[in-house]
Amino acid sequence: MTTIAELPPGFVDKVLSAQSTFRSVMDAMARPGSVQRIVPMAGTPDTMMRGTAAIALTLFDHDTPLWLDARMSESSDVLKWLKFHTGAPVVPDSSIAAFALIGDGGALPSLERFALGTNEYPDRSTTLIIQVDSLDAGRSFELRGPGIDGVATLLASIKPFDLFERLRFNETLFPRGIDVVLVADDAVVAIPRSTRVMSKGG
Amino acid sequence: MNAPAYNFAYLDEQTKRMIRRAILKAIAIPGYQVPFASREMPMPYGWGTGGVQVTAAILGPQDVLKVIDQGSDDTTNAISIRKFFAKTAGVATTTSTDEATVIQTRHRIPETSLHANQVLVYQVPIPEPLRFLEPRETETRRMHALAEYGLMHVKLYEDIARFGHIATAYAYPVKVNARYVMDPSPTPKFDNPKMDNCPALQLFGAGREKRIYAIPPYTQVVSLDFEDHPFEPYRFNAPCALCAAENSYLDEIVTDDQGSRMFVCSDTDYCEGRQAAGHHGALSAAPYKDKAQEASNG
Numbered sequence: 001m002t003t004i005a006e007l008p009p010g011f012v013d014k015v016l017s018a019q020s021t022f023r024s025v026m027d028a029m030a031r032p033g034s035v036q037r038i039v040p041m042a043g044t045p046d047t048m049m050r051g052t053a054a055i056a057l058t059l060f061d062h063d064t065p066l067w068l069d070a071r072m073s074e075s076s077d078v079l080k081w082l083k084f085h086t087g088a089p090v091v092p093d094s095s096i097a098a099f100a101l102i103g104d105g106g107a108l109p110s111l112e113r114f115a116l117g118t119n120e121y122p123d124r125s126t127t128l129i130i131q132v133d134s135l136d137a138g139r140s141f142e143l144r145g146p147g148i149d150g151v152a153t154l155l156a157s158i159k160p161f162d163l164f165e166r167l168r169f170n171e172t173l174f175p176r177g178i179d180v181v182l183v184a185d186d187a188v189v190a191i192p193r194s195t196r197v198m199s200k201g202g
Numbered sequence: 203m204n205a206p207a208y209n210f211a212y213l214d215e216q217t218k219r220m221i222r223r224a225i226l227k228a229i230a231i232p233g234y235q236v237p238f239a240s241r242e243m244p245m246p247y248g249w250g251t252g253g254v255q256v257t258a259a260i261l262g263p264q265d266v267l268k269v270i271d272q273g274s275d276d277t278t279n280a281i282s283i284r285k286f287f288a289k290t291a292g293v294a295t296t297t298s299t300d301e302a303t304v305i306q307t308r309h310r311i312p313e314t315s316l317h318a319n320q321v322l323v324y325q326v327p328i329p330e331p332l333r334f335l336e337p338r339e340t341e342t343r344r345m346h347a348l349a350e351y352g353l354m355h356v357k358l359y360e361d362i363a364r365f366g367h368i369a370t371a372y373a374y375p376v377k378v379n380a381r382y383v384m385d386p387s388p389t390p391k392f393d394n395p396k397m398d399n400c401p402a403l404q405l406f407g408a409g410r411e412k413r414i415y416a417i418p419p420y421t422q423v424v425s426l427d428f429e430d431h432p433f434e435p436y437r438f439n440a441p442c443a444l445c446a447a448e449n450s451y452l453d454e455i456v457t458d459d460q461g462s463r464m465f466v467c468s469d470t471d472y473c474e475g476r477q478a479a480g481h482h483g484a485l486s487a488a489p490y491k492d493k494a495q496e497a498s499n500g
Contacts, residue, residue: 014215018219019262023262026222026225026229029226030419058219063219063220098223120346122231123237146419148420175231193231194230
C-alpha cells in the first residue's frame with residue numbers, strides 16, 4: 001500500500017518541463033520517424049518509462065479519458081500516480097479513450113476497438129502511447145508521408161511485430177484513424193495516421 | 203508582493219494542455235480544422251488571439267520570437283504581440299527571419315526561405331474556406347468529410363466567367379496533402395507557393411472561430427485552379443523603391459496628396475537586409491546621402 005507521500009514525484013518545474021516535453025512530442029509528430037528525446041525528468045511508477053511519464057504529465061488531465069492495458073493497470077502504483085498527478089479518468093472502454101497507454105505491445109487489442117474519430121470530427125480519436133524495446137536498433141522501416149522529406153528510415157525493436165501492418169488501415173480510413181507515439185526510455189517516435197510504413201526487413 | 207502575476211507565456215497550464223492536444227491532432231490530419239476551447243486574451247478578436255494562443259502553447263525559454271503584421275516587424279500589432287511575449291515569457295525577440303525559431307504572422311509568409319528548426323504560426327480570422335459559400339457549420343463539416351469541394355471550383359469558375367481570370371487575390375484556397383481544402387489565412391496568393399513542401403512546421407490559430415489547423419513540414423500544398431486557367435501568383439510589376447528587389451511582394455504607399463506613390467517590399471526584414479547588402483532602389487535614401495557626400499567633397 002503506497003501512500004501519496006511515497007508516490008514517485010511529478011515534474012520539478014511543471015511549466016517548463018511540460019513545454020519542453022510537448023515540443024519533443026510535437027516535433028516527433030511533425031517529423032514522423034525522427035527520434036526525439038525527452039529531457040525533463042519525473043518519477044516513474046513501476047512499469048512506466050521516463051518518456052511515458054513525461055508525456056502523461058504534459059498531455060493528460062480531467063478532460064482526457066485514459067485506457068490502460070493489462071500490464072499498465074496491474075500496478076496500483078501506476079493508477080494512483082496517474083490519478084494524483086494528472087487527474088485523468090481511467091475508463092474500461094477503449095473506444096471512448098483520448099489516450100491509451102500500452103505497456104505490453106504483444107497484447108495490443110485490435111485497433112478497431114479504439115476511437116477512430118468520425119468523418120466530420122476525425123480528431124476525436126485515441127492516441128496510442130506504446131512502450132517499445134528500442135527506437136535505435138532492430139528492424140528497419142521506411143516511412144513516407146507529410147512531415148517527411150522523401151523517405152525516412154526508422155530502426156526499431158517493437159511489439160507487436162505486425163504493428164505497422166495493422167496501422168495500414170489508416171490509409172483506407174483517412175481522415176479517420178489512429179495516431180501512435182512510440183516510447184523507449186527517453187526516446188520518442190510518432191507515427192501519425194498520415195504516415196505510410198514499409199518494412200525493409202533486417 | 204511582487205511575484206509575477208502571470209503563468210509563463212500568460213496561459214494557464216490546463217489551457218496549454220488543451221491547445222497542445224489540438225495541435226498534435228492538427229499535425230496528424232493536415233489541413234483539418236480541429237475545434238479548441240479558445241480563451242479570451244488581453245487583446246480584441248481580430249488582433250491575433252488565435253495565433254497568440256498557439257504561440258503561448260509552444261513557446262519555451264530557449265525560443266527566439268519574431269512577429270510580423272503584413273510582413274512588417276514595426277507595426278502596432280507586431281510590436282504589441284512581441285512585447286506581450288517578451289513580458290509574459292521573457293523570451294528573446296528578433297526581427298531577423300533567419301534567427302527566429304518561432305514566427306507569428308498576420309497575412310504574410312516571410313520572403314526569406316524558412317528552415318527546419320522553425321515554426322510559423324498564422325493568425326487566422328475565418329478558418330473555413332467554404333464559409334462564404336455555405337454559412338452552416340454542419341454543412342461545411344459534411345462537405346469536408348465527403349471531400350465535396352465542387353462548390354469551391356464553381357466559385358473560382360464564376361471569377362473566370364465574370365472577369366476572365368481567377369480574381370481571388372488573397373486567402374486563395376489550397377488543397378493540403380491531396381485531401382483537405384484549406385484557407386491559408388488572408389495571405390496574398392503570391393505567398394501560396396511558399397507553403398508547398400516547406401521545411402518548417404506551419405500552425406494556424408483562429409481565436410474567435412475556435413479552430414487550430416496545421417501543415418506539417420514537407421507536405422504537398424496545391425493552389426486550386428483549372429487546366430486552362432492555371433494558378434498564377436500575382437505581383438505588381440515594379441522593383442522595390444528602396445531595395446530594388448524584383449521578386450518580393452510589394453506594398454503600395456501613398457506619399458502625398460498629389461497622387462504620388464511608391465512600391466516597397468512588405469517584408470521589412472528582407473528589405474532592410476538587402477539595403478544593408480548594398481542594393482538600392484529608386485527612392486532609397488542612400489543615393490541622396492551619396493550625392494550629398496559628393497556635393498560636400500566637390
